[in-house]
Amino acid sequence: MSYIKPTFVHPQAPRNEVGYLKRDYEGKISTLCAGCGHDSISAAIVQACFEMNIEPHHLAKLSGIGCSSKTPTYFLSNSHGFNSVHGRMPSIATGANLANKELIYLGVSGDGDTASIGMGQFVHVIRRNVNMTYIVMNNGCYGLTKGQDSATADKGSISKPSREATPYEAIDLVGLALELNASFVARSFSGDKSQLIPLLKAAMSHKGFAFIDIISPCVTFNNNKGSTKSYDYVREHISITGAMDYVPEEKAIEVEYAEGSQKDIELFGHSVVHLEKLAPNWNPTDKQSAIDKLQATKRNGQILTGLLYVNPNPRDLHQINHTVDIPLNKLTENHLYPGDGELDKINEGMR
Amino acid sequence: MSGKRRVNDFVIRFANVNGTGSASTNGLFAKSIFRSGVPVSAKNIFPSNIQGLPTWYEVRISDKGYLGRREGIDIMVAVNPQSFQEDLQRILPGGYIIYDNSRPLHDDQKRSDINMIGLPMMLLSMEYFELPRLQQLFKNVIYLGALVALLDIDINIVKHLIEELFATKPKLWPPNFKALEVGYNYAKENYDCPLDTRIEKRDLIGDQIMVEGNEATALGIVYGGATVCAWYPITPSTSVAKAYDKYANKFLIDKDSKKKKFAMVQAEDELAAIGMVIGAGWNGARAFTSTSGAGVSLMNEFIGLAYFAEIPVFLVNVQRGGPSTGMPTRTQQGDIISSAYASHGDTKHILLFPSTPNECFEMSATGLDLADRFQTPIILLSDLDLGMNEHITEPFSWDKNRKYDRGKVLTAEDLDDPNLDWGRYLDIDGDGIPYRTIPGTHPSKGGYFTRGTSRDEYARYTEKGAVYKRNVDRLTRKWNTARKWVPKPEFYQDGYKSNHGLLFFGTTTYAAIEAMDKLQASSSPMDAMRIRAFPFNNEVEDFISQHDEIFVIEQNKDAQMRSLLINELEIHPKKLISILNYDGYPITAQNIIEQIGEHLSIKMISQV
Numbered sequence: 001m002s003y004i005k006p007t008f009v010h011p012q013a014p015r016n017e018v019g020y021l022k023r024d025y026e027g028k029i030s031t032l033c034a035g036c037g038h039d040s041i042s043a044a045i046v047q048a049c050f051e052m053n054i055e056p057h058h059l060a061k062l063s064g065i066g067c068s069s070k071t072p073t074y075f076l077s078n079s080h081g082f083n084s085v086h087g088r089m090p091s092i093a094t095g096a097n098l099a100n101k102e103l104i105y106l107g108v109s110g111d112g113d114t115a116s117i118g119m120g121q122f123v124h125v126i127r128r129n130v131n132m133t134y135i136v137m138n139n140g141c142y143g144l145t146k147g148q149d150s151a152t153a154d155k156g157s158i159s160k161p162s163r164e165a166t167p168y169e170a171i172d173l174v175g176l177a178l179e180l181n182a183s184f185v186a187r188s189f190s191g192d193k194s195q196l197i198p199l200l201k202a203a204m205s206h207k208g209f210a211f212i213d214i215i216s217p218c219v220t221f222n223n224n225k226g227s228t229k230s231y232d233y234v235r236e237h238i239s240i241t242g243a244m245d246y247v248p249e250e251k252a253i254e255v256e257y258a259e260g261s262q263k264d265i266e267l268f269g270h271s272v273v274h275l276e277k278l279a280p281n282w283n284p285t286d287k288q289s290a291i292d293k294l295q296a297t298k299r300n301g302q303i304l305t306g307l308l309y310v311n312p313n314p315r316d317l318h319q320i321n322h323t324v325d326i327p328l329n330k331l332t333e334n335h336l337y338p339g340d341g342e343l344d345k346i347n348e349g350m351r
Numbered sequence: 352m353s354g355k356r357r358v359n360d361f362v363i364r365f366a367n368v369n370g371t372g373s374a375s376t377n378g379l380f381a382k383s384i385f386r387s388g389v390p391v392s393a394k395n396i397f398p399s400n401i402q403g404l405p406t407w408y409e410v411r412i413s414d415k416g417y418l419g420r421r422e423g424i425d426i427m428v429a430v431n432p433q434s435f436q437e438d439l440q441r442i443l444p445g446g447y448i449i450y451d452n453s454r455p456l457h458d459d460q461k462r463s464d465i466n467m468i469g470l471p472m473m474l475l476s477m478e479y480f481e482l483p484r485l486q487q488l489f490k491n492v493i494y495l496g497a498l499v500a501l502l503d504i505d506i507n508i509v510k511h512l513i514e515e516l517f518a519t520k521p522k523l524w525p526p527n528f529k530a531l532e533v534g535y536n537y538a539k540e541n542y543d544c545p546l547d548t549r550i551e552k553r554d555l556i557g558d559q560i561m562v563e564g565n566e567a568t569a570l571g572i573v574y575g576g577a578t579v580c581a582w583y584p585i586t587p588s589t590s591v592a593k594a595y596d597k598y599a600n601k602f603l604i605d606k607d608s609k610k611k612k613f614a615m616v617q618a619e620d621e622l623a624a625i626g627m628v629i630g631a632g633w634n635g636a637r638a639f640t641s642t643s644g645a646g647v648s649l650m651n652e653f654i655g656l657a658y659f660a661e662i663p664v665f666l667v668n669v670q671r672g673g674p675s676t677g678m679p680t681r682t683q684q685g686d687i688i689s690s691a692y693a694s695h696g697d698t699k700h701i702l703l704f705p706s707t708p709n710e711c712f713e714m715s716a717t718g719l720d721l722a723d724r725f726q727t728p729i730i731l732l733s734d735l736d737l738g739m740n741e742h743i744t745e746p747f748s749w750d751k752n753r754k755y756d757r758g759k760v761l762t763a764e765d766l767d768d769p770n771l772d773w774g775r776y777l778d779i780d781g782d783g784i785p786y787r788t789i790p791g792t793h794p795s796k797g798g799y800f801t802r803g804t805s806r807d808e809y810a811r812y813t814e815k816g817a818v819y820k821r822n823v824d825r826l827t828r829k830w831n832t833a834r835k836w837v838p839k840p841e842f843y844q845d846g847y848k849s850n851h852g853l854l855f856f857g858t859t860t861y862a863a864i865e866a867m868d869k870l871q872a873s874s875s876p877m878d879a880m881r882i883r884a885f886p887f888n889n890e891v892e893d894f895i896s897q898h899d900e901i902f903v904i905e906q907n908k909d910a911q912m913r914s915l916l917i918n919e920l921e922i923h924p925k926k927l928i929s930i931l932n933y934d935g936y937p938i939t940a941q942n943i944i945e946q947i948g949e950h951l952s953i954k955m956i957s958q959v
Binding site for chain 1: 386558559560561562570573574576578579581601602603605608609610611612613614615616618619620622623624625626627628629630631632633634635636638652653656746747748749751753754755788789790791792793794795797798799800801802803804812
C-alpha cells in the first residue's frame with residue numbers, strides 16, 4: 001500500500017468559485033482500516049468544503065484523541081489543525097473561537113472522546129453555544145485500544161472483542177444535545193453521503209453550535225452480527241427525517257407544508273435548507289416534536305437520521321459576551337492600551 | 352497597670368465573627384495608619400466558610416518598615432465570644448485587650464498581666480441605633496472610634512476614609528460618623544487617652560500605594576494585553592478574575608460600539624479553563640487563567656500539551672496550603688515543584704516569583720510577553736498572603752511606548768518570501784525558538800497540524816527516535832535561552848561580605864529583610880539574594896558558588912526550592928540549609944533568626 005498521494009492534477013479539473021481544486025481540500029492518505037466509516041466522513045467533509053467555497057485557511061479543524069480524532073490529518077491539509085488531548089477538544093475550540101470569531105471551526109470527536117472522557121466539556125460547549133460544528137464519528141467502541149465498548153454502545157449490542165451483550169444503557173448524544181438546547185442537532189450515517197454532505201454544509205453555515213452524530217461503523221471491531229453499529233444493522237434500521245438539500249445564499253421562502261411535503265427553512269439569514277420532509281408529526285424548528293419523534297423512532301428499534309432540530313437564530317457565545325466585531329487576536333496595543341494618565345488615577349485611588 | 356511604650360511598633364489583632372461586616376471596618380483601621388504616613392501590613396486570617404466562624408485581622412505597624420508577620424499580640428480587639436479564651440491567651444504580657452463589656456466577664460476570662468479595656472460595644476450600639484442589623488454593623492465602627500482615641504489616630508483621616516468608602520452613598524456618612532464618635536467619646540471619658548502604645552504621624556510612605564496582589568496581577572494582565580480569560584473559582588485566586596473583570600470593563604470597552612474588547616468565560620472546571628487559554632493562545636490572542644494548587648493539578652495534562660506543542664499560556668497560581676484540599680484559606684509556597692515540572696514526561700516551565708503587588712503587576716505583563724516569546728506556559732507563583740492581603744508597594748508604572756513582545760510570529764508577507772524555509776518546529780535562529788503562524792494568516796502557506804504527539808521540524812507526525820530526540824533537544828536549547836530572558840535575582844549588598852548567604856523568594860522576602868537587618872545589628876551580617884524566576888539565571892548560580900553555606904528560606908515542608916536548586920544547578924545538598932515555615936501563617940523574622948542560630952550553634956559544637 002502506498003502512503004504517497006499522486007500529485008497529478010487533470011488540467012480540466014474543476015475549480016470552485018474561490019479558485020481551489022478539490023484536491024486542495026484533501027489531506028494525507030488515511031491510515032485507518034480499509035472500509036472504516038470515518039474515511040467516508042472525511043471524504044464528505046472534503047466535498048462539502050469544496051462545494052461551499054470555503055477558503056482552506058478560513059477553517060480550523062480540531063480534535064481530541066482516538067481514531068476519529070486522527071481524521072483531521074486526512075482532510076483539509078491547507079487548514080490549521082489541532083489534535084489536542086482526550087475529551088478536551090471543546091475547550092480548545094472555545095478558546096480558539098474566542099480569539100478569532102471569523103474562522104469556521106470544525107471539531108471532530110468520537111464516541112469515547114465525547115460520551116465518556118469528554119462528556120463534561122461536551123455539555124458545556126453546547127450550553128455556551130460556541131459557533132462551531134461538532135461531529136461525533138460514532139462507532140460504539142474504542143478502536144485504537146482494540147475495541148472496548150464505549151458509552152454509546154447500545155444495551156444488548158455485541159462487539160467482536162467482547163462477544164457479550166453490553167449490559168449498560170447507552171448514552172444517546174442526539175437526545176442529550178436536544179435536551180441541552182443545542183441550536184442545531186442532526187444525525188447521519190457515514191454510508192449516506194447524499195444526506196451527510198448537505199448536513200455538513202448546513203452545520204458549517206449555522207451561526208451557533210451545530211452537532212452531528214454520525215454513525216460510522218468500525219469494520220475491525222464492531223461490524224459483526226449482533227452489533228447495532230454495523231453497516232448491515234444501520235442500513236436495515238435507518239429512519240430518515242427527510243431528504244435535504246442545502247442552498248447557500250438564497251432568499252428564504254416560507255412554505256406551509258403538510259405531511260410528506262417540502263419545507264424550506266431559512267437558516268442564519270442567508271442560506272436555506274431545502275427539506276423533503278418524510279417523517280410525520282415532526283417540525284425541525286420545534287424542539288418538542290424533534291424529541292417526540294426521536295423517542296418514538298427509538299421505541300420502534302429504528303435509528304432516526306437527518307436534521308432533527310434547528311434554531312435558525314441562536315445567540316452564540318460572542319453575542320452573549322458582546323464581543324467587538326474585530327477578532328480579539330487582531331487587537332494590538334493601539335486598541336488595548338488604557339490611555340495616558342489612567343494608571344496614575346489608579347495609583348491615586350490606592351493611596 | 353500600664354503597658355510598655357510602643358510608638359508605631361506593635362501588632363494589633365481583631366477577633367471577629369465572619370460575615371458580620373467587620374472586614375471593611377478593619378480595613379479602614381489599617382488604611383488610616385497608612386494615611387498617617389506609617390508603614391503597616393494587614394493580614395486576613397479567615398476560615399473557609401461564609402458566615403459564623405471566627406476570623407481574625409492582624410495588623411502590624413512598624414516605623415522601620417518591617418511588613419512581615421510578627422508573633423505576639425500587643426493589642427487584641429476581642430469581639431468574638433467564641434474565640435475569646437484563645438484570643439486572651441495570645442496577648443503579650445503588658446499588652447491590651449479591648450473587649451465588649453456589655454456583659455460582665457467571668458473570672459477565667461481575665462488576665463492580671465495585661466490591661467483590660469472594657470467597651471460596651473453592643474449596649475452603645477443599641478442606644479444609638481434602632482435596627483438590629485445596623486446595631487451589629489455599627490458595633491464595629493464603635494470599636495474603631497475607641498481605637499482612634501486610644502491610639503491617637505487623626506479622626507479626620509478616618510472620616511475621609513469613610514467618605515471615600517461610601518463615595519456614592521453620602522447618606523451613610525452621618526450614621527458612620529455618629530458611631531465613630533460614640534466609641535471615641537466613650538474611650539476619652541473612661542480611659543487615659545492615648546495609651547502608651549500608640550500612633551504618631553510620620554512621612555514614611557512617600558508615593559507608595561496599598562493594594563492586594565491579586566488586584567495588581569489582574570491590572571498587569573490588562574496592561575499586558577490579555578483579551579481572553581478562562582477561569583474556575585478557587586480560593587485564593589478568585590479575586591484575580593474578579594479584578595480582571597473590573598479593569599477590563601473599565602479599559603477594554605470599545606468607545607463607539609460599547610462592545611467588549613475581551614472575553615471572559617467561567618469554565619466548568621480547571622481543565623476546560625486552561626484548554627480555552629491554550630485554544631486562544633494557539634489562535635493568536637493573549638489569554639490567561641488563574642487558579643491555585645489544586646487547579647494546577649487538574650491542568651497537568653494540558654500544561655504538558657502546551658509545553659510540547661509550544662503554545663503560549665499565562666497561568667497565575669495563587670498558592671494556598673496543600674496537599675489535597677489542604678488549608679484553603681492559609682498561605683504556603685508549596686507548589687514550586689508541581690509547577691516547575693507540571694505534567695508527565697520531560698517537562699519544565701518558566702516560573703515567576705513576585706514578592707510585592709508592584710511585582711505582580713510588572714511580572715504579569717512581562718509573563719504575557721515571555722509566553723509569546725517562548726511559546727510555552729508561564730506560571731506566576733503568587734500566594735494567598737500576597738494575593739489576598741493589602742500590601743504597601745511602589746506605585747504602578749507603565750511606559751506608554753511599551754510594545755507587546757509577540758515573539759516569532761510570521762505574517763502573510765513573511766510566508767510569501769521565496770527564500771523562507773519554514774517549519775513550525777524548525778530552529779532557524781539557533782536559540783531553540785521556532786517560528787509560528789496564526790490560523791487564517793495566508794491562503795496557502797503556513798498551515799500546519801498542532802499535536803501533542805511527536806513530530807518533525809515540519810510538524811509532521813513521526814515515531815522516529817532520532818527525530819523525536821532532535822525536537823526535545825531543541826526544547827532544552829530553548830530552555831537555556833530562557834535563562835537569559837527571565838527576571839534576574841535581586842541582591843541586597845554590593846559585593847559579597849559573608850561566607851553565608853540568605854536565599855529567598857516571594858512573600859518570604861518581608862520577613863527575610865527584617866531578619867537580615869537583625870543579623871546585621873547582631874554583628875553577623877549575611878549576603879542575600881532574592882530569586883525572581885525559574886530557570887535560574889547565571890547570577891543565581893554565581894551567588895551560591897561564592898558562599899560556603901546558603902540558607903534557603905521558604906514556606907513549605909519539603910524544602911522545594913532547595914530541591915529545585917540542587918536538581919537544576921547540581922549543588923551539593925549540604926551547602927543548602929533549609930529554613931522552613933509551613934503552619935499556614937506567613938513566616939516571621941524571629942523564626943528565621945532562631946533557625947539560623949540553631950544551625951550555626953550546632954555546627955560550632957560539632958567542630959569542637
